[in-house]
Amino acid sequence: DIVMTQSPLSLPVTPGEPASISCRSSQSLLQSDGYNYLDWYVQKPGQSPQLLIYLGSIGASGVPDRFSGSGSGTDFTLKISRVEAEDVGVYYCMQALQTPLTFGQGTRLQIK
Amino acid sequence: EVQVVESGGGLVQAGRSLRLSCVASGFSFDDYAMHWVRQAPGKGLEWVSGINWSSGRTGYADSVKGRFTISRDNAKNSLYLQMKSLRAEDTALYYCAKDMARGIRGDFDCWGQGTLVTVSS
Numbered sequence: 001d002i003v004m005t006q007s008p009l010s011l012p013v014t015p016g017e018p019a020s021i022s023c024r025s026s027q028s029l030l031q032s033d034g035y036n037y038l039d040w041y042v043q044k045p046g047q048s049p050q051l052l053i054y055l056g057s058i059g060a061s062g063v064p065d066r067f068s069g070s071g072s073g074t075d076f077t078l079k080i081s082r083v084e085a086e087d088v089g090v091y092y093c094m095q096a097l098q099t100p101l102t103f104g105q106g107t108r109l110q111i112k
Numbered sequence: 113e114v115q116v117v118e119s120g121g122g123l124v125q126a127g128r129s130l131r132l133s134c135v136a137s138g139f140s141f142d143d144y145a146m147h148w149v150r151q152a153p154g155k156g157l158e159w160v161s162g163i164n165w166s167s168g169r170t171g172y173a174d175s176v177k178g179r180f181t182i183s184r185d186n187a188k189n190s191l192y193l194q195m196k197s198l199r200a201e202d203t204a205l206y207y208c209a210k211d212m213a214r215g216i217r218g219d220f221d222c223w224g225q226g227t228l229v230t231v232s233s
Contacts, residue, residue: 039219039220041157048207049149051220051221054218054219054221055219060221061221092157094157096217099159099171099172100159100172100173101147101218103158104156106157
């Protein structure tokens with residue numbers, strides 16, 4: 001199984017400041033079609049998870065453009081250009097390359 | 113509006129069975145793979161099982177393989193999870209999630225509110 005490792009696990013951020021979350025996979029998520037099979041999700045307090053980024057860097061419908069995904073192979077990053085209070089929640093990366101699909105441990109973003 | 117709604121959760125004794133259901137609306141159900149993802153109390157997300165658009169391919173987490181069976185009825189816009197030999201560690205909120213592809217790819221762009229399964233030992 002592919003192991004997903006996120007860092008940091010806790011991320012306090014001042015509103016208006018940028019934030020960055022790292023995700024590493026135990027094997028490459030880059031397929032021959034040129035896509036990295038890596039998703040980012042956020043679970044806001046009391047809510048179901050929602051898709052932010054898929055195929056490594058493509059923003060899901062309705063996601064603000066302050067969220068961006070980058071990276072390739074085994075190293076990926078989710079960046080928030082300017083954190084807002086509504087961004088509080090737990091962020092997960094997930095590999096979509098092969099079953100069993102596997103998630104990272106989650107990164108809890110808090111507002112300072 | 114694209115949505116999925118789960119049902120069937122409840123309190124069950126260890127070793128017993130339970131069947132979860134998920135009804136979809138607002139999209140062409142038979143064009144997309146579907147999944148179950150669970151979240152134990154206070155824990156992270158765990159993919160449980162997925163099924164492609166035609167039921168021709170399924171996948172399971174190692175922790176449920178041989179005990180859980182995923183299925184779908186495209187005529188009823190419904191997804192199911194038959195759970196047998198339940199264990200205390202299966203206690204979780206079970207989410208139904210829609211894939212963006214016909215095959216089992218991930219990219220869950222629609223999630224339900226979840227149905228809670230509690231297994232007593």
